[in-house]
Amino acid sequence: MANSNRHLRIDNTKVPENYSHKNAFKFYVCSYWDARWVRIQDLFTLKNNDTVHLSWHELTYSDMNSYIKYWIDSDHDMVRIMKLYTEERIQPESLFDGIVVLKNPGIRGATYLVAANRTKQRKHQIMGVVWDDNRLRLYSWNKNEPIRFEENVYAESWAPEYEVLMVMNKKKELEGDLERIQNSLETNQDQNLVEKKNEISRELQNVSQKVAGYNLVFRDGVFSYE
Known part of the structure; x- marks a missing residue:
């Protein structure tokens, strides 16, 4: 069923924790209510996705640190928006360990910005990480496009921060x-x-x-x- 134009949403259905499928993240939009089976290696398979939403998962801030490092050096764009449910407030020192980060306190409370490796030919060169509504949200943008969180536009672009x-x-x-x-x-x-x-x-x-x-x-x- 995997298709880069298809949306897949599975709600209120338990999934075996040892479940795995090579095509699980090859949909344009993926939303898994029970995502305890998801490993960080699964997220490494993302390519040109629009949205990934994981509610009940076991990914740690250390895992997401690995994901951000992978995103930085990826040869292709991975996903525009990733949302993970978590009751823990953002932990900058563990989430961004070994990563150059610029915090902008003026948008969405606080947005942590990370830039892609400048040698990679990517459409989306800058990532913004925010925590709100008990969700860790990772957005990827082109550095020259308007700053958009979901449907709301906040500023002209991240070009100066980039x-x-x-x-x-x-x-x-x-x-x-x-x-x-x-x-x-x-x-x-x-x-x-x-x-x-x-x-x-x-x-x-x-x-x-x-x-x-x-x-x-x-x-x-x-x-x-x-």
């Missing part, structure tokens, strides 16, 4: 490169490595100055405009 995320990700990338070169220099004082280290250090200093100019605050594992 550019900030690109600079922040570049800073993290350069810091990693610098650390790797420094480790190599501890055992090999190659002149080319020394020159490369100096080059990266200069670039990192410039990027760090750009980040400082945004006047961001780092709290609970994320950067914020607050």
